[in-house]
Amino acid sequence: MYLYSELDQQLIDERVEQYRDQTRRFLAGQIPEAEFRILRLQNGLYIQRHAPMLRIAINYGLLSSTQLRGLAKVSRDYDRGYAHFTTRQNIQFNWPTLESVPDLLADLAKVQMHSIQTSGSCIRSVTSDHLAGVVAGEIEDPRPWSEIIRQWAALHPEFAYLPRKFKIAVTGCEQDRAAVQVHDIGVRLTRNTSGDCGFEILVGGGLGRTPMIGKQIRAFLPQQDLLSYLEAILRVYNLLGRRDNKFKSRIKILVDALGADAFRDKVEAEWLQIKDSNLRLTQAKIDRVKGYFQPPAYEADASADSSYAAKLASERDFAVWIERNSFAHKVPGYRAVTLTLKGLLQVPGNVTDVQMDAVADLADRYNFGEIRSTHEQNLVFAHVKQADLYPLWQQLLALNLARPVVGTIQDMIVCPGLDFCSLANAETHSVAREINTRFDDLDYLYELGEIKLRMSGCINACAHHHVAHIGILGVDKKGEQYYQFTLGGSSATDASLGKVLGKSVPQAEVADTLEKILALFVEIRIEGERFIDTVRRVGNQPFKEHVYAVDH
Amino acid sequence: MPLIINQQPVSDDRWISILDAEQLAAQAADADLIVAWDLYQQQPQALAERSGQLGLAIPNDLDVTELTALLPRLALIAVDFPSFADGRAFSQVQQLRRAGFSGQIRACGDVTWDRLRFMHRCGIDAMQIDAQRYTPEMLRAFTEIKVRNQAAAGDAHSLSRQQDALNDH
Numbered sequence: 001m002y003l004y005s006e007l008d009q010q011l012i013d014e015r016v017e018q019y020r021d022q023t024r025r026f027l028a029g030q031i032p033e034a035e036f037r038i039l040r041l042q043n044g045l046y047i048q049r050h051a052p053m054l055r056i057a058i059n060y061g062l063l064s065s066t067q068l069r070g071l072a073k074v075s076r077d078y079d080r081g082y083a084h085f086t087t088r089q090n091i092q093f094n095w096p097t098l099e100s101v102p103d104l105l106a107d108l109a110k111v112q113m114h115s116i117q118t119s120g121s122c123i124r125s126v127t128s129d130h131l132a133g134v135v136a137g138e139i140e141d142p143r144p145w146s147e148i149i150r151q152w153a154a155l156h157p158e159f160a161y162l163p164r165k166f167k168i169a170v171t172g173c174e175q176d177r178a179a180v181q182v183h184d185i186g187v188r189l190t191r192n193t194s195g196d197c198g199f200e201i202l203v204g205g206g207l208g209r210t211p212m213i214g215k216q217i218r219a220f221l222p223q224q225d226l227l228s229y230l231e232a233i234l235r236v237y238n239l240l241g242r243r244d245n246k247f248k249s250r251i252k253i254l255v256d257a258l259g260a261d262a263f264r265d266k267v268e269a270e271w272l273q274i275k276d277s278n279l280r281l282t283q284a285k286i287d288r289v290k291g292y293f294q295p296p297a298y299e300a301d302a303s304a305d306s307s308y309a310a311k312l313a314s315e316r317d318f319a320v321w322i323e324r325n326s327f328a329h330k331v332p333g334y335r336a337v338t339l340t341l342k343g344l345l346q347v348p349g350n351v352t353d354v355q356m357d358a359v360a361d362l363a364d365r366y367n368f369g370e371i372r373s374t375h376e377q378n379l380v381f382a383h384v385k386q387a388d389l390y391p392l393w394q395q396l397l398a399l400n401l402a403r404p405v406v407g408t409i410q411d412m413i414v415c416p417g418l419d420f421c422s423l424a425n426a427e428t429h430s431v432a433r434e435i436n437t438r439f440d441d442l443d444y445l446y447e448l449g450e451i452k453l454r455m456s457g458c459i460n461a462c463a464h465h466h467v468a469h470i471g472i473l474g475v476d477k478k479g480e481q482y483y484q485f486t487l488g489g490s491s492a493t494d495a496s497l498g499k500v501l502g503k504s505v506p507q508a509e510v511a512d513t514l515e516k517i518l519a520l521f522v523e524i525r526i527e528g529e530r531f532i533d534t535v536r537r538v539g540n541q542p543f544k545e546h547v548y549a550v551d552h
Numbered sequence: 553m554p555l556i557i558n559q560q561p562v563s564d565d566r567w568i569s570i571l572d573a574e575q576l577a578a579q580a581a582d583a584d585l586i587v588a589w590d591l592y593q594q595q596p597q598a599l600a601e602r603s604g605q606l607g608l609a610i611p612n613d614l615d616v617t618e619l620t621a622l623l624p625r626l627a628l629i630a631v632d633f634p635s636f637a638d639g640r641a642f643s644q645v646q647q648l649r650r651a652g653f654s655g656q657i658r659a660c661g662d663v664t665w666d667r668l669r670f671m672h673r674c675g676i677d678a679m680q681i682d683a684q685r686y687t688p689e690m691l692r693a694f695t696e697i698k699v700r701n702q703a704a705a706g707d708a709h710s711l712s713r714q715q716d717a718l719n720d721h
Contacts, residue, residue, distance in 0.1 A: 031666075161636075239615075
């Protein structure tokens with residue numbers, strides 16, 4: 001993984017001291033509240049319902065065991081012994097005090113972690129594919145490009161006061177696990193007809209109040225032009241994006257208002273002015289960053305082991321876990337494994353300090369000291385030798401990190417909701433618990449096949465419910481919590497926005513409604529069909545009739 | 553109003569800001585004026601005939617390519633930050649410097665400690681600061697963060713990062 005240079009380290013250390021001084025001046029009354037709000041958000045600090053919430057960047061989801069131990073320590077020293085993985089591969093602390101944040105950040109800086117641009121109207125931390133570098137058929141590893149973008153975006157002097165937040169995702173694979181079509185900019189590695197590797201650039205995707213799928217503004221961008229092209233997009237947006245209405249200030253609204261063609265013309269005109277400037281990437285620079293993402297030292301004879309096959313044959317639960325929670329690796333004898341942060345009665349994405357320390361130890365023993373966070377709020381060990389899978393599984397079971405629910409409705413993505421977030425209209429955690437309790441028969445879940453269920457507590461859509469196969473959105477109706485269902489969304493390569501099923505239902509009826517949807521699906525699916533494909537085949541109408549049928 | 557030029561406080565400012573025709577008429581022909589863009593457009597000829605230096609105060613929604621032909625005649629451009637959330641002028645300044653404008657670019661409006669470094673990095677060399685928000689300590693803003701991950705206006709090195717310049721030499 002990327003190793004910080006002295007200058008990278010100096011930058012985050014200086015940023016901590018800068019923020020310490022900003023906090024001091026705010027507490028001394030020298031910075032007005034409205035101004036400090038912007039400053040603290042640029043440094044990841046929200047003021048939430050109960051306490052501040054601090055979001056720490058995990059750039060493109062990549063963590064070392066040392067960093068995870070650092071996060072565990074901070075959760076003990078400054079918080080209540082747990083933390084929450086977010087839908088953008090970052091991690092949040094819910095209880096630090098405003099006064100203690102500079103010290104907390106100084107501690108994290110010792111393990112090369114920071115909160116730079118994890119919130120606010122600036123370029124947010126870059127997200128990518130959690131299986132980068134290990135899946136077969138990848139066009140190119142997206143992580144070096146994510147790192148190059150991170151460096152360029154970090155404290156960029158021109159783009160710290162954008163009209164609104166700005167999110168960039170990078171994928172190197174046909175199969176999209178980074179949801180690039182619902183980002184402000186989606187960067188897809190691709191090849192042109194002569195076989196050169198470059199980028200397809202999508203702009204103006206996003207969720208929230210006005211969900212939109214990103215539009216392609218360039219089919220092929222040469223690699224050395226990545227930063228100049230991104231800078232051109234950002235400059236056009238910074239100058240022309242709306243600032244009069246925060247609900248209309250994302251780049252998707254600008255792209256939609258101008259039309260993708262006119263927007264592209266503006267970007268290309270700006271880009272022509274700067275493509276040969278010092279933003280042009282040299283091959284030396286590209287190679288240097290790629291050098292940090294070389295494969296670990298895989299063992300050549302890993303597939304010669306016979307214990308794995310024996311355990312698969314003799315231990316059904318282990319075999320189920322392998323089938324559900326692991327992925328094929330491009331190197332024979334290795335698999336990638338998901339550690340599910342979806343305990344039955346737990347908040348999706350939450351981990352305790354004890355779990356973090358234990359996972360760090362397991363990563364050292366079995367996974368080259370590396371941990372990845374996913375946008376589905378799980379963790380991944382990307383390089384586990386097959387002989388190690390059984391002992392790893394046993395230890396994950398003891399940590400409650402081995403529930404074999406990946407891809408089922410128990411693997412739901414859930415935002416913090418009304419319990420923590422001051423924007424939320426409705427609770428999400430209690431509803432998630434209700435759903436998990438109702439649908440706890442794993443064989444039934446496996447029979448249903450892959451279903452992406454996501455629940456957001458408000459229209460800001462932090463859980464990306466619009467692009468869920470089944471989306472649930474919490475809404476406030478005269479002080480009561482109601483939940484609206486959408487069906488047929490996807491954030492994968494076949495991205496689509498879900499359509500609203502019908503009128504929202506009260507909290508007590510969410511699990512019943514889901515049950516009706518699933519019952520009808522089982523009834524009408526063609527054998528082997530995924531839920532999303534059934535919805536695409538028949539539309540919402542049969543589901544709507546079934547859910548809202550008057551009981552006789 | 554306190555003024556910082558090239559990261560140092562400056563006590564004498566010869567420039568006079570002109571918002572309307574009446575103010576303009578009251579000025580001596582050799583006074584150096586910062587004229588509002590609207591006013592300039594009404595009487596470009598009259599302003600061209602003056603002997604004093606000309607500066608323009610532009611709104612932050614102006615497409616600065618409209619100024620291209622005018623740049624050789626301007627000694628100063630004042631850009632506007634109407635609020636602490638508004639960062640359009642950062643991009644205007646980048647474009648002005650790129651177009652070769654080498655006169656003074658002066659930040660006006662919501663100009664405070666925590667944006668001085670970004671302003672400087674984008675190519676703003678003069679900052680006009682509300683007296684209530686000015687303190688001598690705020691000059692620290694320029695050195696709080698010394699690492700540069702982006703090349704800025706006027707940087708000599710040819711790569712995108714200070715880091716790369718070090719690695720490649």
